[in-house]
Amino acid sequence: MRRTQRARRARRARRAGPASAPPRGNAGRGRWRPSSRLPARAVSGARAIVHCATDPRREVKVLSRLVEAAREAGVHHLVYLSIVGVDRIPFPYYKAKFAAERLLERSGVPWTIQRATQFHDLVASLTTAQRRLPGVVAPAGFRFQPVEVTEVAHRLAAAVRGEAAGRVPDMGGPRVHTAHELAELTLRSAGRTCRVRDLPLPGRTARAFRQGHNLAPDLATGTVTFAEFLAAREARGGRGGSTQADRAPAPSRPSKVARASCKGTGDPL
Template sequence: MTTILVTGGTGTLGSLVAERLRAGGHEVRVLSRHARPYAVDLREGGPGLDEAVAGVDVIVHCASTPRGGDEKAAGHLIEAARRAGVPHLLYISIVGVDRVPLGYYKSKHAVEKLVEESGLGWTVLRTTQFHDLVFQGLQTLARLPVMLLPAGVGDQPVEVAEVADRLAELATGAPAGRVADMGGPEVRTAPDLARAYLRAGRRRRPVVEVRLAGKAYKGMRDGGHLTPERAVGKGTFEEFLARRFPAS
């Protein structure tokens, strides 16, 4: 039986990864700021982190936040993993972190480099945005009388459960380095996704595209965050919406 530590194991992705690994017969430790017995803030490190990684065969690093601190957290995790002699560190990243100059993407790319240079056996998987995140963004935009969307930007949302399946598969294999990207089944325009959201929620809003400035916007307009050649996901955004807005 393999002992696997899942950081961010109470989150949207991490909880599903932990569930799948347990179902596969593995011993799973969940690390997050409030999950006992491994309640650790990775940004702070500390003796609790050494306890969490002791005797672990694989670390699946899902913990992340756009509010900052990912590089510091990864540094603490890698140091603890080295001390414990953990043979495999698996990191989940985002398609386009090296092509779209968003602050959060830059941080994720920096963590990739830390993982690659850690001296540990490592695997990095990049995926496109989850359906959940696209949904949350559209939900926020729909609070206004008009939905304003960035002009010329598409998205390729992927089902988080499928990403969890892939991570569980990688976690039970040997370190593989940078593996093939994983994208959702289709590239959709932002207005198309917005109208799908409005239909599913039985709402009406004008949808207006707005041109933006900046290198990050250009990177997305150029499709830097997409991977159409790796459209391996199966679940569609409409199927996701049907679960969020069940028919009455």
């Protein structure tokens, strides 16, 4: 079995807990194959659903299966978590999220769509994912407004307690930073000194990011700053993030080039 598959299964098993663990309240756990129908009984009895699962290659298909089941089961409210700028940034995953939004709006199931800016751990992973490389680059001219995922979760919890509200105001983190600043903060929090080089990226997606379509500066309702996120993560003993890149195994020792260009404690980023 490939290492990535093993890691995914192990993660799933950890999340699922002991096989005999009963679901809490009327919450349930499960995984369905988007290629087949999701039976209505999987969601029957649920007044509302918050849809946070994501499958970048089949975002629309996964949501359409859930919508079919929700409609059949008479679910009163489906809350969908989306991303700020999906309608303006032609990144394939964002285009799929926007198509999923459209599908939900036309589904006949009462809906709420909450868009959020990038989560802290995703933004940190843009730097940590480069730990095998000789240096660190940041996309030139990009800015991010990272938000604390638990604050987004609270927003979703409030949404699901209420009635379907359509497209609600976007949610952004407290500050807008350049990608360069965020890379430097991430490096510093890991005790590394590494020069960050700005990498100009071509194409329409990069232009849309440079234009700031991923930002919501007037809706900066998150309170936890990126620096606070990093400090809390370090206090927990390192990365502790939840993205694929953050979970990637650290190299046993940095390469000669990495040692030459990145000085620090010797810990992985």
